[in-house]
Amino acid sequence: MLKLLKYELIGSYRQYLLTFAVYLLLCCATPFLPTVINQFLSGLLMVALFGIVISIFVNIVQHFSRSMFNRPGYLTLTLPVSSKELVFSKMIGAMIWTFVAFFILGLGLMILMMLIADFSFGDIFNFINQLCYNISLYPGEVLQSLLAAFTSILAMIASFYFTITFVHTKYVTKNRVLIGVGGYILGLLALGFIADSSMFYGLVSSMNSSSLYIFNIFINVVFTVGFFVGTTYLIDKKLQIE
Helix, strand or coil: CHHHHHHHHHHHHHHHHHHHHHHHHHHHHHHHCCHHHHHHHHHHHHHHHHHHHHHHHHHHHHHHHHHHHCHHHHHHCCCCCCHHHHHHHHHHHHHHHHHHHHHHHHHHHHHHHHHHCCCCHHHHHHHHHHHHHHHHHCHHHHHHHHHHHHHHHHHHHHHHHHHHHHCCECCCCCCHHHHHHHHHHHHHHHHHHHHCCHHHHHHHHCCCHHHHHHHHHHHHHHHHHHHHHHHHHHHHHCECCC
């Protein structure tokens, strides 16, 4: 498993490092440029904040699709490992890159604050200390919110993998990208319809904040396991690579 994870990170790092490097370069260069260019890059940087998050998920989709269902897929699927180990290692690799992306986002913002707003390392350390103190006041709530965010991202990645795998089965032979994107959007709309239903709203509104976090984590875990099992089943039984 560790070897699979190692090869997964080595095989995908080029896609992510370029995005991180461009973002950090913009953060460092923006304060030292002429006013007109500075204003333009400041706006571009705000777009980059959202773009880097989107690009991470795009990279996750592209890497999984390419490594599993294009030419490299022939080699990947002949490895002496089970489909469960293969998909699990890719999910862990994707989670690692997602955490790295959020760290890079924070680092870039910290650099901007130090260069533009005249923040010092002492100010940043004071902010971190205050943040840690606030967390220590509500450790249970913070842990629940982190688990909810973690399982939500994991469920999203698992749903990407299931969708990509499904459109590479014998059930879909044409317009795979269109069917995959359209099917994913329809799935989101269906979930939104269920979430807006009176029965679901009544169930959620009766919960306190702690119960709501636990319910959210439970739903995310159910979806993650369901998508994971579905993905491995399709790979083992229904796969049709190019």
